[in-house]
Amino acid sequence: MPKDHGIGAPSKRREDPRFLMGKGRYTDDINLPGQAYVAFRRSDVASGTITRLDISRAAAMPGVIRIFTGDDFKDAGSLPCAWEVTSRDGSKQAEPRHPILAEGVVRHIGEALAGVVAETQAEAMDAAEAIEVEISEHVPVLDMAEALKDDARPVHESLNSNQCFDWGFIEDNKAAVDAAFEDAHHVTTLELVNNRCVANPMEPRCAVAEYNKGTEEYTLYSTTQNPHVIRLMMGAFVLSIPENKLRVVAPDVGGAFGSKIYHYGEEAFVTRAAGLLGRPVKWTSSRSEAFLTDAQGRDHVTKIELALDEEGMFLAFRTDTLANMGAYLRLFSTVTPTYLHGPAAGGPYRTPLAYVRVRAVFTNTIPVDAYRGAGRPEGTYQLERVIDKAAYEMGLSPVDIRRKNFIKPDEFPYQTPLAVLYDSGNYHATLDKLLEISDFGGFEARKAAAAQRGKLRGFGFTTWVECSGLAPSQLIGQLGARAGLYESAIVRVNPTGGVTVFTGSHSHGQGHETTFAQIVADQLGIDESLIEVSHGDTAKIPFGMGTYGSRSGAVGGAAILKATEKVVAKATRLAAHLMEADEADVSFSDGMFTVRGTNKSLDWSSVALAAYVPHNYPAGEMEPGLEESAFFDPENFVYPAGAYGCEVEVDPGTGETDVVGFWAADDFGVVINPMIVAGQQHGGVAQGIGQALREHTVYDASGQLLSGSFMDYSIPRASDVPSFVVDHSCQTPCEHNPLGVKGCGEAGAIGSPPAVVNAVVDALRGGGHDAITHIDMPLTPQRVWKAMQAG
Amino acid sequence: MPEITISVNGHAVSADVEPRTLLSGFLREIADQTGTHIGCDTSQCGACAVHLDGSLVKSCAMLAVEADGADVTTIEGMTNADGSLSVIQAAFVEHHGLQCGFCTPGMIMAAAALLQENPKPSEAEIREHLEGNLCRCTGYHNIVRAILAASGQDVAPIAAE
Numbered sequence: 037m038p039k040d041h042g043i044g045a046p047s048k049r050r051e052d053p054r055f056l057m058g059k060g061r062y063t064d065d066i067n068l069p070g071q072a073y074v075a076f077r078r079s080d081v082a083s084g085t086i087t088r089l090d091i092s093r094a095a096a097m098p099g100v101i102r103i104f105t106g107d108d109f110k111d112a113g114s115l116p117c118a119w120e121v122t123s124r125d126g127s128k129q130a131e132p133r134h135p136i137l138a139e140g141v142v143r144h145i146g147e148a149l150a151g152v153v154a155e156t157q158a159e160a161m162d163a164a165e166a167i168e169v170e171i172s173e174h175v176p177v178l179d180m181a182e183a184l185k186d187d188a189r190p191v192h193e194s195l196n197s198n199q200c201f202d203w204g205f206i207e208d209n210k211a212a213v214d215a216a217f218e219d220a221h222h223v224t225t226l227e228l229v230n231n232r233c234v235a236n237p238m239e240p241r242c243a244v245a246e247y248n249k250g251t252e253e254y255t256l257y258s259t260t261q262n263p264h265v266i267r268l269m270m271g272a273f274v275l276s277i278p279e280n281k282l283r284v285v286a287p288d289v290g291g292a293f294g295s296k297i298y299h300y301g302e303e304a305f306v307t308r309a310a311g312l313l314g315r316p317v318k319w320t321s322s323r324s325e326a327f328l329t330d331a332q333g334r335d336h337v338t339k340i341e342l343a344l345d346e347e348g349m350f351l352a353f354r355t356d357t358l359a360n361m362g363a364y365l366r367l368f369s370t371v372t373p374t375y376l377h378g379p380a381a382g383g384p385y386r387t388p389l390a391y392v393r394v395r396a397v398f399t400n401t402i403p404v405d406a407y408r409g410a411g412r413p414e415g416t417y418q419l420e421r422v423i424d425k426a427a428y429e430m431g432l433s434p435v436d437i438r439r440k441n442f443i444k445p446d447e448f449p450y451q452t453p454l455a456v457l458y459d460s461g462n463y464h465a466t467l468d469k470l471l472e473i474s475d476f477g478g479f480e481a482r483k484a485a486a487a488q489r490g491k492l493r494g495f496g497f498t499t500w501v502e503c504s505g506l507a508p509s510q511l512i513g514q515l516g517a518r519a520g521l522y523e524s525a526i527v528r529v530n531p532t533g534g535v536t537v538f539t540g541s542h543s544h545g546q547g548h549e550t551t552f553a554q555i556v557a558d559q560l561g562i563d564e565s566l567i568e569v570s571h572g573d574t575a576k577i578p579f580g581m582g583t584y585g586s587r588s589g590a591v592g593g594a595a596i597l598k599a600t601e602k603v604v605a606k607a608t609r610l611a612a613h614l615m616e617a618d619e620a621d622v623s624f625s626d627g628m629f630t631v632r633g634t635n636k637s638l639d640w641s642s643v644a645l646a647a648y649v650p651h652n653y654p655a656g657e658m659e660p661g662l663e664e665s666a667f668f669d670p671e672n673f674v675y676p677a678g679a680y681g682c683e684v685e686v687d688p689g690t691g692e693t694d695v696v697g698f699w700a701a702d703d704f705g706v707v708i709n710p711m712i713v714a715g716q717q718h719g720g721v722a723q724g725i726g727q728a729l730r731e732h733t734v735y736d737a738s739g740q741l742l743s744g745s746f747m748d749y750s751i752p753r754a755s756d757v758p759s760f761v762v763d764h765s766c767q768t769p770c771e772h773n774p775l776g777v778k779g780c781g782e783a784g785a786i787g788s789p790p791a792v793v794n795a796v797v798d799a800l801r802g803g804g805h806d807a808i809t810h811i812d813m814p815l816t817p818q819r820v821w822k823a824m825q826a827g
Numbered sequence: 828m829p830e831i832t833i834s835v836n837g838h839a840v841s842a843d844v845e846p847r848t849l850l851s852g853f854l855r856e857i858a859d860q861t862g863t864h865i866g867c868d869t870s871q872c873g874a875c876a877v878h879l880d881g882s883l884v885k886s887c888a889m890l891a892v893e894a895d896g897a898d899v900t901t902i903e904g905m906t907n908a909d910g911s912l913s914v915i916q917a918a919f920v921e922h923h924g925l926q927c928g929f930c931t932p933g934m935i936m937a938a939a940a941l942l943q944e945n946p947k948p949s950e951a952e953i954r955e956h957l958e959g960n961l962c963r964c965t966g967y968h969n970i971v972r973a974i975l976a977a978s979g980q981d982v983a984p985i986a987a988e
Contacts, residue, residue: 048920048921048923049920049923049925051928052919052920052925052928053912053916053920054928055925055928055931055932056902056912056916056919056920056925056928056931056935057862057902057903057905057906057912057916058860058861058862058863058901058902058903058905058932059862060862060928060929062861062864062929064861064865065855065861067856158845158847235963236963237929237963238864238866238872238874238927238929238930238961238962238963238964239864239866239927239929240865240866288927288928289927290864290927290928290929290930291926291927291929291963291964293963320865322867322868323866323867323868323869323872324868324869544927545926545927545928545964546926547926711923712923714923715923715926715964715965715969718965718966718967718968718969719926719963719964719965719966720966721966722965722966722967722968723963723966745867745868745869745871746867746869746871746872746961747869747871751961751963752966752967753957753958753961753967754953754954754955754957754958754960754962754967754970754971755951755954755955755957755958757966757967757968759950759968759971759972759984759985759986760966760968760986761986762986784966
């Protein structure tokens, strides 16, 4: 019987009715009295010097209130980067200024040149178009290898090269890794591209700000995953607004996938403009603008080498990666290809030696930052692809080569050569589960049947581990983080026994209002409907680092649990007083306090009421009220893992790939709500299939974005994906958070791309194209067909 | 500016509108029906889908003046008369057919239109019908399941987890 209550129950989402009735409150649904609108004039070239920016004609147009240019924001701070990466030679990352509006130079297509504030959105857009702009164009720097050449034009004239950093992980291990390659029986080498993606949450970004002149307080409503982080970054580093005078609200947010972590210039623009103009200012991104301004994801070019012994045991691997930063750094741009990438790049394997080198490169393209998985999809992809290639070369099955190299269940905690300690896991169990649920034993028959229909059928595997649940603050501080990554919670018991939970995590589709209530209900033994979860408002929540990196359950949920435990402890003391018993004799379960060995008992709501109506109270010993806060800072990351299988059919006539089956066997540790977890798996896998087969961000030679709308950038539609079979019954609880949870938000996007590509390559090789060892994503019909013609 | 009147969820809404005003803008800003969402500017995503005189349309793909005199139903008009969730809406709750909720109004409008014309659609027909509605959260799995369930059919062929 599945649980119907608390942790482990598939509780229906309390968020759903408001969304289903059209009663959600997204940022663009917020309209403030007297509100003006901003439209931005954006650069239509990728690189150049602004020679003329004449706003006079535009300023005279109907409805225009004021036009701002770069000069109006010169005193503002640079849009911040939250992590400082140190290069192999000890130097710090290059960190050029990232202005809110261009300051004489444009460095990527879509960079904002000016912002027009007008009475209506249409008037603002009309006037933005009427601004006269002349830009002396430069040949843009687009290719990363070209960008690193000595004679390349620096994207930032203040820098003498386009290299942001050259990072080696772990540099001290490099010599030993290289030596292992010298002596290896076999070395498999693969060069690959991890294609640039656009996150594309369905809700475009939006920001609306107001300023109260009387109190000197600003309020910013924004589509962000982390309102406190925006308050801190924008307040302290960009606009110099004290935090006590700045409130940031992230109401219902329509998906994010990383792209709404960062502090964007539009947020700072509307905030300052609202203050200067004395009226609310709103900006709503169009989808076209989102393609030009939302941070994009991935974009790695990698050479990976794997050294093996004669049995197929991994001896060492090393990578050399170019990671595209685009034109500017955003909040997590530099941590994504480094500390979110290297530590889990070794996967679930016992490989004793590893070295990861990443050079980050500035180019005249839209900035790149974290996208669902952030560094871990890139690491998983390169390793899982090179393993398949090694298996082909050595005549091993893709299952055997993985299984024989797995860390064994009795080897945890396992110290990897990439600095992290995997606390728990059972990789054999998830692989066995995958083989079971996918009926892998029946694959050959399915392949033969497909061949009868003229289709090439293939099966691809991924077995992976990720490093998420960001993060232990002390460790990341040593690694260059400029913030801590704990989470906070308040659990407030109301006088009649209901509970309000305030969390620093932010839900933008994850269903926290439901799962966090389950955590508290599990502890208090009261009905979930008596518990409300409040999030997304810096005026309500003490502090918070927000939601990304699959951290909300493992860090935010743990903080809620700890605060709830404090509440129970205090309530138990009070109950003991009320029942005239020794505290040690009072136990609490299912919402009842009882004195052991007696028939005395008190229910939850009676104790809650007594805390607020303290007529009979241990005065002097306890304060009235029943509310506790907690901060949770984990001692380690969490390490979710899984085994994924993808089955495809390729049409040899067209190169078109049809995903006919996808199975995911995951170990997320303890699962709070299996229904919601399965939904996260589905969505992540669909995004990974999208990256593998369809999605690609393409710039032409002049730096124009060719894939700038849903007509050119192909996110999966309903008929492009199969129904999925997902499983999370293999559970090795996390050892270092009190819930035992491991995080599930990014798993699908991490594990699925290599499974898809491995399946296509398997299909082609099984169809007689033995020379094909790799095709770069996205595996469009054209690319697959061309590969078949060549091999 | 032309004055137009559109019946929105049974209530007549009249306004002077700029000729370039889209129906989606009229619904959100003039009729205050903010459940109709704007997810793109190329009529690809379907978050703005509504029923116009009983037909499924993308409200960003027509001008408000073109809808003068029409009957429009938005997501706000889709609950039962007593305010409770309709069969389709309830199926989305039951089968976790939504996450962030932004595409959801369009999905409900599309699903209702499908079941109107094809009361027992197959999984493939459902997926085909959703061609004009993008979702980035769910991978469509549970949306398809919810629509199948709302049609009274067995959802077992589509795995629960």
